Amino acid sequence: MNEASVAPSPAPLLVVQGVTVQRGGVSVVRDVNLTVKEGEFLGIVGPNGGGKSSLIQAILGILKCHKGTVEVFGYPPMSKPVSGKVAWVSQAAANLPSNVRLTVRELVQLGLLNQRTWFRPVQRQTEEVDQAIALVGLEHLAGRDVAHLSGGQRQRAVIARALATQADVLLLDEPLVGMDPPSRNSLLKLLDKFCHVVRAFAVKVAALFVLITVILNFLCVAFLLC
DSSP states (O other), rough: OGGGGGOOOOOOOOEEEEEEETTEEEEEEEEEEEOOOOTEEEEEEEEEEEEEHHHHHHHHHHSSEEEEEETTTBBBOOGGGGGEEEEEEEETOOOTTOOOOHHHHHHHHHOOSTTTTSSSSSHHHHHHHHHHHHHHTOGGGTTTTGGGSSSHHHHHHHHHHHHHHOOSSSEEEEETOOOOOOHHHHHHHHHHHHHHHOTTOOOOOEEEEEEEOOOHHHHHHHHHHH
């Protein structure tokens, strides 16, 4: 095969160059460099207080970089061309107030409240919600109150909400908190499929970026998945 026939490498989805983030004048993230390409499932592992959440907020544009740059699809975070392309599941996403009553389906429907999906036909929106729920394996619980789900089921529900946004990149902050080892293993395998398994009925996630606190059980699960 000659060089002319080799397809060019696709542009990275996310580029972080020399990023330092400060909080209260203290650097919580120092000189971070990383590149995420299509199809990658990247995990950042570190202790509590290690700056993982600050890094993800800098990528989202919620926190400003003291030094360095972040580019998402070649643009600065929160710029118009990036709108709707990145979905974030925060640490507290699954911890809904006890007085809030939402079914799984209603929770996932909230993912459609964005610029990319606002004017889509109702039938298409319904199909996208059904697909997102099916992807995380909660079809049999679609009508159940989220408050009555287990921790692992709630986490799957909020990930389904992120999938319903039709975003290209998912940023997950501590998605394994409060889950037992079997549930962690199951969820990690599910997330990996989003990047590497093509389904005819589902939108393929371009990349996953996951933040994990160092836990011995998680490390064992990660080795099993490799």
